[in-house]
Amino acid sequence: MYQKLVLATCVLAFFAVVLSAYARLSDAGLGCADWPACYEKTALKERQPPQASAARGHTSWQWKLHSQVVQLLGLLAIAVCGLAWKKRGELRQSPLLPTLLVGLMIFMALFGILAFSYLPRPVIVPVHLAGGIAMLMLLAWIALRHTAPAGAVSVGGAQKWRGLARFGIALLLAQIMLGGWVSSNFAALACTGFPLCQGALLPPMDFSYSLDISGQPLSMEKLTAIHWMHRAGALVTVAYLGWLSFSIMVVKNLRNIGKIILGLTALQSALGVANVRLGLPLPVAVSHNAVAMLLLVALMVLSFRLQKRKA
Secondary structure (H helix, E strand, C coil): CHHHHHHHHHHHHHHHHHHHHHHHHHHCCCCCCCCCHHHHHHHHHHCCCHHHHHHHCCCCHHHHHHHHHHHHHHHHHHHHHHHHHHCHHHHCCCCHHHHHHHHHHHHHHHHHHHHHHHCCHHHHHHHHHHHHHHHHHHHHHHHHHHHCCCCCCCHHHHHHHHHHHHHHHHHHHHHHHHHHHHHHCCCCCCCCCCCCECCECCCCCCCCCCCCCCCCCCCHHHHHHHHHHHHHHHHHHHHHHHHHHHHHCCCHHHHHHHHHHHHHHHHHHHHHHHHHHCCCCHHHHHHHHHHHHHHHHHHHHHHHHCCCCCC
């Protein structure tokens, strides 16, 4: 019962994060008729003061559906936490992580209520994204503790790969947050070419940034700098995860997870290139977010399997 509830909540958390990306991207105009002109119009609106932005509200069916999914996720998280405390002797696991999950959801709920009236989009989007990722990671780890065996590699080998796997998670998290920064500032179309950006390896860029709400969109040089940082981060992340995948595939018990990580990394790279080359179509943009979450979970599975097996 508990394992099934945790798995269901984990799947729902993944769906909530992807649905949040879909609602955010569709609300940014990716499905409009005069794309990409409407993308720029929305960017101008989102630079208005928070009160003016909040007055428009989020009344689309995407945001309403997302709100309902998050509410259901909150109820399931409370149920997971309650069972974790009630059956802590039987489960032989500390209820700390489920309790942290409920605490995180309470914080995100309060933040969502207050943020739209006082904070600009470049703050709201990364915080919501980070909160969604944290919930997914907590649920994935709770699920792994009850469904997957640890200690797949000898102690000496595990110690070697454990740090490399954790670094891969940290690198991917940083890259995902950079992607959220691109999205929150409407910088996805600042570079429309690939592999060059505006026909140059180092186009004109301005790395200065301010959260001052003046009602004016960011300059093209600022948008280019935001987009370029995401590209540079993607190059480093893909290179590292590719190397990590090939390296762990030589370890017998890690071969399959290595193949999965490599496949997801290749797919994520292809989706990123397609976003640029095709002008950021909504299905591709949402898939880019979804595969990033799957890749993160795959790396967590790898990290978990490298844990010491309990006696």
